[in-house]
Amino acid sequence: MHIKFERRIEYSKxxxxxxxxxxxxxxxxxxxxxxxxxxxxxxxxxYSFFIAPFENFYSITEIFLKFGPLLLIAxxxxxxxxxxxxxxxxxxxxxxxxxxxxxVPVYLVESTSIFLxxxxxxxxxxxxxxxxxxxxxxxxxFNANEILVTLMxxxxxxxxxxxxxxxxxxxxxxxxxxxxxxxxxxALFTPLFQGTRLNTSIIIPILxxxxxxxxxxxxxxxFKLEVGGLAPNAATYAGFSAKGAVWSSLLLAGxxxxxxxxxxxxxxxxxxxxxxxxxxxxxxxxxxYLGALHPLGIIFAAFFLAVIQIxxxxxxxxxxxxxxxxxxxxxxxxxxYLATYTFVNYRLRxxxxxxxxxxxxxx
Amino acid sequence: xSEATTTPLLSLRKVTKRYPxxxxxxxxxxxxxxxxxxxxxxxxxxxxxxxxxxxxxxxEADDGEFYWEGERVDLRNTATAxxxxxxxxxxxxxxxxxxxxxxxxxxxxxxxxKELAKRVLELGETFHxxxxxxxxxxxxxxxxxxxxxxxxxxxxxxxxxxLDEPTSVLPPQHVRSLFDALRKLQxxxxxxxxxxxxxxxxxxxxxxATILRGxxxxxxxxxxxxxxxxxxxxxxxxxxxxxxxxxxQRDTDEPVLRITKLxxxxxxxxxxxxxxxxxxxxxxxxxxxxxxxxxxxQELARIISGxxxxxxxxxxxxxxxxxxxxxxxxxxxxxxxxxxxxEERLGRGAVPPMKLAQxxxxxxxDKGMLNRGFIRKDQVNDYTSKCIEDFDVxxxxxxxxxxxxxxxxxxxxxxxxxxxxxxxxIFLSQPTWGVDIGAAVAIRQHLxxxxxxxxxxxxxxxxxxxxxxxxxxxxxxxNGTLSPSLxxxxxxxxxxxxxxxxxAGAPGDAPQNEPxxxxxx
Numbered sequence: 009m010h011i012k013f014e015r016r017i018e019y020s021k022x023x024x025x026x027x028x029x030x031x032x033x034x035x036x037x038x039x040x041x042x043x044x045x046x047x048x049x050x051x052x053x054x055y056s057f058f059i060a061p062f063e064n065f066y067s068i069t070e071i072f073l074k075f076g077p078l079l080l081i082a083x084x085x086x087x088x089x090x091x092x093x094x095x096x097x098x099x100x101x102x103x104x105x106x107x108x109x110x111x112v113p114v115y116l117v118e119s120t121s122i123f124l125x126x127x128x129x130x131x132x133x134x135x136x137x138x139x140x141x142x143x144x145x146x147x148x149x150f151n152a153n154e155i156l157v158t159l160m161x162x163x164x165x166x167x168x169x170x171x172x173x174x175x176x177x178x179x180x181x182x183x184x185x186x187x188x189x190x191x192x193x194x195a196l197f198t199p200l201f202q203g204t205r206l207n208t209s210i211i212i213p214i215l216x217x218x219x220x221x222x223x224x225x226x227x228x229x230x231f232k233l234e235v236g237g238l239a240p241n242a243a244t245y246a247g248f249s250a251k252g253a254v255w256s257s258l259l260l261a262g263x264x265x266x267x268x269x270x271x272x273x274x275x276x277x278x279x280x281x282x283x284x285x286x287x288x289x290x291x292x293x294x295x296x297y298l299g300a301l302h303p304l305g306i307i308f309a310a311f312f313l314a315v316i317q318i319x320x321x322x323x324x325x326x327x328x329x330x331x332x333x334x335x336x337x338x339x340x341x342x343x344x345y346l347a348t349y350t351f352v353n354y355r356l357r358x359x360x361x362x363x364x365x366x367x368x369x370x371x
Numbered sequence: 372x373s374e375a376t377t378t379p380l381l382s383l384r385k386v387t388k389r390y391p392x393x394x395x396x397x398x399x400x401x402x403x404x405x406x407x408x409x410x411x412x413x414x415x416x417x418x419x420x421x422x423x424x425x426x427x428x429x430x431e432a433d434d435g436e437f438y439w440e441g442e443r444v445d446l447r448n449t450a451t452a453x454x455x456x457x458x459x460x461x462x463x464x465x466x467x468x469x470x471x472x473x474x475x476x477x478x479x480x481x482x483x484x485k486e487l488a489k490r491v492l493e494l495g496e497t498f499h500x501x502x503x504x505x506x507x508x509x510x511x512x513x514x515x516x517x518x519x520x521x522x523x524x525x526x527x528x529x530x531x532x533x534l535d536e537p538t539s540v541l542p543p544q545h546v547r548s549l550f551d552a553l554r555k556l557q558x559x560x561x562x563x564x565x566x567x568x569x570x571x572x573x574x575x576x577x578x579x580a581t582i583l584r585g586x587x588x589x590x591x592x593x594x595x596x597x598x599x600x601x602x603x604x605x606x607x608x609x610x611x612x613x614x615x616x617x618x619x620q621r622d623t624d625e626p627v628l629r630i631t632k633l634x635x636x637x638x639x640x641x642x643x644x645x646x647x648x649x650x651x652x653x654x655x656x657x658x659x660x661x662x663x664x665x666x667x668x669q670e671l672a673r674i675i676s677g678x679x680x681x682x683x684x685x686x687x688x689x690x691x692x693x694x695x696x697x698x699x700x701x702x703x704x705x706x707x708x709x710x711x712x713x714e715e716r717l718g719r720g721a722v723p724p725m726k727l728a729q730x731x732x733x734x735x736x737d738k739g740m741l742n743r744g745f746i747r748k749d750q751v752n753d754y755t756s757k758c759i760e761d762f763d764v765x766x767x768x769x770x771x772x773x774x775x776x777x778x779x780x781x782x783x784x785x786x787x788x789x790x791x792x793x794x795x796x797i798f799l800s801q802p803t804w805g806v807d808i809g810a811a812v813a814i815r816q817h818l819x820x821x822x823x824x825x826x827x828x829x830x831x832x833x834x835x836x837x838x839x840x841x842x843x844x845x846x847x848x849x850n851g852t853l854s855p856s857l858x859x860x861x862x863x864x865x866x867x868x869x870x871x872x873x874x875a876g877a878p879g880d881a882p883q884n885e886p887x888x889x890x891x892x
Contacts, residue, residue, distance in 0.1 A: 014391055228744050231732060240720040242677045245711070246733045247702030355391075 027348045028298055035340040053117045053327040057319035067318055069206035073276060074314035081292035082212035082310055083220045084264035086101055086301040087258035092237040097158025098265040099280040099289025100165035101136040104275045106171055107267025108135025113195040114177050114188050128274055134267020137259050144258040148251040187281035197275050209271040214265040221303035237309035294342045378441040378561050380405040382533060386435030388421055395421040397586040408563045408572040412568040412606055413583035415805045419566045423533050427459040428452040445520045458524025459533040464516050472502060472519050480526045494525050495593035499552045513663050514545035538572060542871035543864055547855035549576055550576055570599040592882045612812045614821050614840060622655030629690040629798045635674060635682040643667040657828040659842035660837055661867050668831050668852035672800045674863055676702035676711040691796055710794035712786055720785040723774035730773050731755045731788055762787030779810035786814055798829045803837060815841050835864050847871055
């Protein structure tokens with residue numbers, strides 16, 4: 009008997025929907041086992057993860073605060089992933105967006121101009137795009153693998169951030185803490201509700217999602233990107249530029265990640281400090297895949313991951329689980345997603361040779 | 372011919388192999404006598420290659436029984452098959468280009484190299500399969516590589532040799548020496564399973580033919596007693612449609628495509644460099660490029676199509692419709708009235724998982740399918756359904772995905788899509804490769820009709836019969852150089868064959884036994 013993977017000729021939409029459901033189910037199952045081994049209460053942890061975040065208004069606004077950057081970055085990454093451009097350095101692009109945007113309030117400490125925020129938006133987007141452009145250039149000019157380049161650029165971006173915070177941009181009144189001055193109100197988004205951190209920047213990911221959906225579904229540009237990802241030789245045959253696909257995928261991701269970084273420093277954090285990204289750049293990769301690289305699916309996936317991140321914080325306190333529980337759960341999601349997705353394209357066949365088995369070779 | 376009235380060497384009973392979408396082999400019965408050259412005849416997709424892979428143990432049967440010299444055997448891997456004395460030469464050779472002949476052989480055959488080299492020479496002499504054991508494989512011609520593969524099988528006490536379309540890669544002259552070798556093998560008691568779709572060859576060489584159609588055996592006959600037409604009817608299940616060709620004069624005074632002194636280095640050290648290629652195609656004529664595969668066809672095709680712009684050719688090296696185009700990409704060339712059908716359908720001419728409608732968009736987007744960058748679905752669907760209808764593409768409709776179509780139907784779709792662009796110059800590479808006879812005839816007829824309307828057509832093909840059927844002029848590509856232009860009506864397939872192997876000097880030269888390079892330059 010042996011087991012074989014056979015390529016499916018066709019698959020139904022139902023299968024595609026089943027993938028995230030099964031993925032989440034398996035992830036919950038395995039993390040329950042891990043929690044039991046750790047001697048933690050599974051029901052309490054699950055309650056903290058999935059129910060507690062919805063128990064009060066403040067934590068619901070916190071979900072949406074996390075939802076924004078995850079959605080924004082994941083939508084852009086998904087476009088690139090569909091074009092088979094593997095940008096895994098959105099984290100670095102986000103840092104550079106935050107750094108570039110922060111230059112405005114850091115150097116114009118006294119300013120109360122209404123142009124502060126628009127200038128930060130522009131610089132944030134440009135900072136992310138600039139950082140992604142390095143990877144695009146190296147890929148198109150020297151064929152340097154963008155997976156490695158974007159990942160390494162993230163490390164460099166972190167070092168730039170640390171340098172600025174420990175040196176030139178350190179708040180002189182900040183008791184030597186590695187952080188910038190607190191930004192003035194004019195450099196910050198307005199909170200949507202009094203006493204919460206959720207602010208007007210939530211509009212950016214929503215507009216961006218609509219734009220990406222139109223681009224991928226209705227525009228020729230989106231079609232060209234997708235052809236490049238599905239069949240590079242067909243793209244060359246049609247005369248679509250492969251370099252164009254790399255550039256536009258990376259610049260789009262840089263744009264979105266840069267804006268996400270800007271939204272963090274001009275939002276909940278209100279200054280430049282070491283932990284501005286909260287790992288959004290990496291979590292967004294999981295969001296993009298869990299959402300099947302589809303604009304609509306990504307909305308649900310981003311919301312789900314936002315919930316478990318808030319839930320993780322709750323569980324930390326109420327169920328006494330380690331902080332890494334959220335990371336483990338996210339990791340499980342990705343692993344099970346990839347494993348489950350295999351079954352969309354392949355079917356498992358257990359092969360029993362039957363009568364043939366009894367016959368022996370004679371020679 | 373040896374008679375074997377006793378037990379067959381190999382018998383198959385009700386052998387079945389299923390794939391998710393089709394039954395590749397459906398209850399196949401086959402008896403191969405020892406010392407027989409047994410043909411397996413069928414169209415592309417009839418299940419010939421699957422059947423051979425089952426016998427050689429590359430894939431496993433779902434059902435059925437195999438008997439070797441009367442005893443039940445379980446052919447579940449190639450090692451078993453080889454132990455029984457079965458050898459196979461695939462269509463695509465499995466040799467390492469950078470290694471010598473004897474190094475390649477010693478990878479699968481035990482023994483020291485000196486010993487092996489000696490045996491290679493002996494076997495070469497006995498079976499007319501001469502090859503230099505110390506030569507590097509990349510320096511060998513296709514015919515010589517095939518000999519290496521056959522010798523490799525002979526070195527292991529061979530009883531049954533399986534050859535998969537062995538002549539599709541050979542010029543006519545080398546076909547004859549291959550046949551000599553096969554007859555020699557037969558006289559020493561080796562059985563041969565010979566897969567082909569070429570009827571004349573089979574009638575000349577084989578003593579038995581099993582005919583497959585749609586995965587089933589439709590006949591087991593003596594091919595010498597049947598006409599080619601009868602065999603074809605068994606093979607495709609109906610009469611072969613005939614092409615209607617009228618003589619035609621060129622329609623333009625100036626060539627529509629002119630290539631002057633095109634040379635291109637191939638960055639791949641074992642690739643083919645193109646040297647000094649001169650070629651022109653006028654309106655209202657079909658020009659064919661013949662040649663054994665791997666002589667620069669693919670490189671030339673990519674340069675003409677604009678897919679490969681890496682050579683920085685002087686801009687007037689290639690002129691289309693009197694415009695220098697060497698620096699233009701595929702899109703820009705298409706805008707001038709050029710269209711191209713590549714030899715690979717899935718992944719190049721079409722995007723496999725995309726719908727046919729989306730595949731129309733791939734090259735026909737300029738035909739009113741876009742409105743300021745927005746895709747106009749109605750126009751895309753109209754174009755697609757017209758293509759499906761006019762070119763008789765059998766599919767479930769405009770929303771069928773490209774990879775759900777058979778090779779022939781997808782090719783009809785791609786050819787149709789390109790012809791509907793109303794090009795003035797069309798270039799097709801291997802237009803009927805893997806296409807069933809009916810579809811191939813339809814495509815050729817379309818090309819002839821277009822020629823009569825004054826379109827300039829360039830065709831690269833490895834099927835000499837096809838080129839003779841439709842081309843007004845022919846070139847032969849060999850080793851990256853192009854022969855002078857030959858008027859099809861004035862040459863024979865043998866003349867073309869001489870250019871293929873490089874023995875053609877002045878017309879009328881007798882073919883030499885060993886190719887000596889005496890080409891016209």
